[in-house]
Amino acid sequence: MDEFSFINAIKPNTYNQPALIKGIGDDAAVFRSTSDIVTTVDTFVEDIHFSLETMAPFHIGYRILAANISDLAAMGAEPAFYLVSMCIPKKWKQSALEEIYQGMHELASMYQMDLIGGDTVSSERLMISITAMGYVPENKARYRSHAEPNDIVFATGTLGDSRAGLEILLQGQECKDKDYYIERHRLPNPRVALASGLCEIDRVALNDISDGISSEANEIAEASNVELTIIEEKIPVSNSFQQFSKEQQYDWKLSGGEDFELLGTVSEVHWPRVQEIAVQTDTPIQQIGYVREAEEPCVLIQTHGETKKLMKSGYTHLK
Ligand SMILES: Nc1ncnc2c1ncn2[C@@H]1O[C@H](COP(=O)(O)OP(=O)(O)O)[C@@H](O)[C@H]1O
Ligand SMILES: Cc1ncc(C[n+]2csc(CCOP(=O)(O)OP(=O)(O)O)c2C)c(N)n1
Ligand SMILES: [Mg+2]
Ligand SMILES: [Mg+2]
Ligand SMILES: [Mg+2]
Incomplete structure (x- = not known):
């Protein structure tokens, strides 16, 4: 596995959100909106937020996206997009990392949420950071x-x-x-x-x-x-x-x-x-x-x- 084969493996083939103009594959993603946009980020670190002793990689992905979607819900927003930043130790196999993305995809597909970007680097400990975005009708965000x-x-x-x-x-x-x-x-x-x-x-x-x-x-x-x-x-x-x-x-x-x-x-x-x-x-x-x-x-x-x-x-x- 290298950075680029990994990104190719997890890249979606199709997108659901009509507002999306550019997804994965350029310097950044682009979407167009008319409503208020809610955005949130949460970071998850192995052995603080999850452990392979208690979770399969699929659960790790599902749960991490759930935490971000939950923040969108708490603002009254409809989930729309997410970006994933991965810091990956060398010992992790591509198949296990793909399983993390399958877990995220399982939940994302319930909301027609699109994965529109992210970042991949190597590190000592697995860390995953998700940025999620959603729509809320004008002035209806819940504080x-x-x-x-x-x-x-x-x-x-x-x-x-x-x-x-x-x-x-x-x-x-x-x-x-x-x-x-x-x-x-x-x-x-x-x-x-x-x-x-x-x-x-x-x-x-x-x-x-x-x-x-x-x-x-x-x-x-x-x-x-x-x-x-x-x-x-x-x-x-x-x-x-x-x-x-x-x-x-x-x-x-x-x-x-x-x-x-x-x-x-x-x-x-x-x-x-x-x-x-x-x-x-x-x-x-x-x-x-x-x-x-x-x-x-x-x-x-x-x-x-x-x-x-x-x-x-x-x-x-x-x-
Ligand atoms: N390192 C940081 N830099 C900038 N803003 C931060 C940082 N950490 C947390 N925040 C902001 O502080 C607020 C509370 O964050 P947090 O306690 O993580 O909320 P939640 O429990 O809903 O995830 C949010 O507005 C979040 O964006
Ligand atoms: C292996 C493991 N140890 C401990 C916990 C418990 N735990 C970890 S973080 C956390 C609180 C939420 O995490 P935080 O980073 O504060 O999220 P945020 O408040 O930003 O949503 C809890 C209860 C866990 N889920 N897994
Ligand atoms: Mg937080
Ligand atoms: Mg907290
Ligand atoms: Mg919260």
């Missing part, structure tokens, strides 16, 4: 700063599953619904359908759950200068989640991260319509708390009526 007092706080799906799956893979332990938890970790599905469906709602604050809601709820509270209260019993978890210890349940649902679900706030008036859109888009959704005016932005967690401050506690790099 963390959009929460207001008296909003309700909601979450999609179930939380803590991805972390449970990771622990099951690392410990090799047997448990109920083992395959389900492992799949939630390896093949997460970002909530694009709900996020796009919400475009008719005037104001929604959204953040996607990559680090754990203790972090993401604080990000909304800080950006909106409000106080968020989360009711612990209302945090949605899977049916068999209670098989894990009390400490694990608490830690994983609040700080496990990588569920790529959405955390959001919306006015009480619009909440019934949000629930209808959730049904139409097949998205489990649940109210988990409410927003109040704040002297200092903060997040409170209420457990059996007792309230305490919820600090950021997800995954933090460089700490």
Whole structure:
């Protein structure tokens, strides 16, 4: 394998997005747009974000693109394009690298997303960086700063599953619904359908759950200068989640991260319509708390009526 044979092997033969003018093969890609464009980048490093002990190359690709698409969804955007930058150690075979791209392609094709570029270099450790772009109707991007007092706080799906799956893979332990938890970790599905469906709602604050809601709820509270209260019993978890210890349940649902679900706030008036859109888009959704005016932005967690401050506690790099 060399750089150029590798690029030829992963280059798409056809593109889906009508706005694309130039894809892979020149100095840069070109597309033309009339709507607002949302763009995001995330980097994934072997043994920090993924490990070959717990994932096949296909899962690595799928999951990395899912994380980026999840950020697009959290902005209310429709995925359209992605670019992939690869830093590759010599020991990696072309066939395994192609499998990573097959994983990305599997998810991308669900959204007619096109791979339009990237970069390839050699390095000591496998690092993959994806830049993703999507469209959002003019002035309809969903910000963390959009929460207001008296909003309700909601979450999609179930939380803590991805972390449970990771622990099951690392410990090799047997448990109920083992395959389900492992799949939630390896093949997460970002909530694009709900996020796009919400475009008719005037104001929604959204953040996607990559680090754990203790972090993401604080990000909304800080950006909106409000106080968020989360009711612990209302945090949605899977049916068999209670098989894990009390400490694990608490830690994983609040700080496990990588569920790529959405955390959001919306006015009480619009909440019934949000629930209808959730049904139409097949998205489990649940109210988990409410927003109040704040002297200092903060997040409170209420457990059996007792309230305490919820600090950021997800995954933090460089700490
Ligand atoms: N090294 C960097 N240079 C410039 N901007 C950055 C860098 N790292 C993060 N950001 C920006 O900081 C913000 C928060 O990033 P991050 O915590 O990664 O968000 P998320 O959890 O949604 O992926 C984003 O606007 C991101 O683009
Ligand atoms: C091998 C392995 N170790 C640990 C984890 C857990 N983990 C790694 S990064 C991360 C948080 C999200 O990563 P980050 O780079 O902060 O993404 P962002 O917030 O930018 O979306 C978690 C929970 C994992 N998925 N795999
Ligand atoms: Mg990021
Ligand atoms: Mg995010
Ligand atoms: Mg992070």
